[in-house]
Amino acid sequence: MSLFRLDASIRVEGSHSRELADVVEQEWRSANPGADVVRRHVGTEPIPSTAWGAAASTRFIPADQHSPEQREAVALAAELTDELIHADALLFAVPLYNFGVSQHFKTWVDLVITDPRMAAGTDPVLKGKPAVLVVVRGGAYGAGTPREGWDHSTAWIRRIFEDVWALDLKIVEVEFTLADVNPAMAEFRDLARQLRAEAEQVAREHGRSLGGQQAA
Numbered sequence: 001m002s003l004f005r006l007d008a009s010i011r012v013e014g015s016h017s018r019e020l021a022d023v024v025e026q027e028w029r030s031a032n033p034g035a036d037v038v039r040r041h042v043g044t045e046p047i048p049s050t051a052w053g054a055a056a057s058t059r060f061i062p063a064d065q066h067s068p069e070q071r072e073a074v075a076l077a078a079e080l081t082d083e084l085i086h087a088d089a090l091l092f093a094v095p096l097y098n099f100g101v102s103q104h105f106k107t108w109v110d111l112v113i114t115d116p117r118m119a120a121g122t123d124p125v126l127k128g129k130p131a132v133l134v135v136v137r138g139g140a141y142g143a144g145t146p147r148e149g150w151d152h153s154t155a156w157i158r159r160i161f162e163d164v165w166a167l168d169l170k171i172v173e174v175e176f177t178l179a180d181v182n183p184a185m186a187e188f189r190d191l192a193r194q195l196r197a198e199a200e201q202v203a204r205e206h207g208r209s210l211g212g213q214q215a216a
């Protein structure tokens with residue numbers, strides 16, 4: 001058994017998404033002691049932003065006519081895709097930045113999708129593979145809140161993971177992660193602590209589930 005884990009937070013210390021993913025990983029490890037974990041820290045060790053353009057531009061060009069940059073980008077896309085295919089379970093930890101998808105995470109997704117095995121419309125090579133997505137947001141976006149509808153990240157990630165790649169996806173979500181550090185959000189600190197505790201419980205449950213499942 002092996003786990004692929006991707007972290008998109010731009011920080012290491014105090015990262016809520018990493019801590020919740022740690023909970024998921026720990027539960028997975030309990031069920032799979034000694035098993036391999038392959039990691040990508042795309043927030044702190046980004047995929048080069050030029051790789052996607054170089055790989056995408058090869059679409060109708062025979063491989064023997066690729067430039068060195070294109071060859072490198074295609075090889076990286078294949079390497080990233082292999083990491084997904086070879087893992088038995090997948091874990092992603094992705095914060096909300098600027099009301100949208102983390103640029104580092106999207107660069108990774110876009111590059112992976114250039115691999116012919118991963119493109120939209122192909123028979124999903126990851127179909128049914130168990131996956132957990134940890135999503136963290138500094139503010140709150142629930143129904144009736146002033147920022148309802150402003151999270152333009154989570155629905156896009158779900159579209160890719162569930163509809164394009166056909167993963168068997170479970171989600172851990174937590175909001176108000178900025179309450180502890182933002183004085184303007186001080187009144188929400190108790191609620192933030194409660195939401196975090198609830199998210200940890202969900203992370204434990206999904207981690208156990210991830211650990212017990214075999215890839216389809």
Ligand SMILES: Cc1cc2nc3c(=O)[nH]c(=O)nc-3n(C[C@H](O)[C@H](O)[C@H](O)COP(=O)(O)O)c2cc1C
Nearest residue numbers: 009015016017018095096097098099137138139177
């Ligand atoms: C540059 C930047 C932009 C952010 N933009 C948003 C945002 O649009 N909405 C939001 O709810 N939180 C936003 N946040 C807060 C993060 O989502 C929050 O701090 C989260 O916990 C970060 O993940 P981490 O704790 O794993 O590092 C932003 C944080 C940073 C650093």
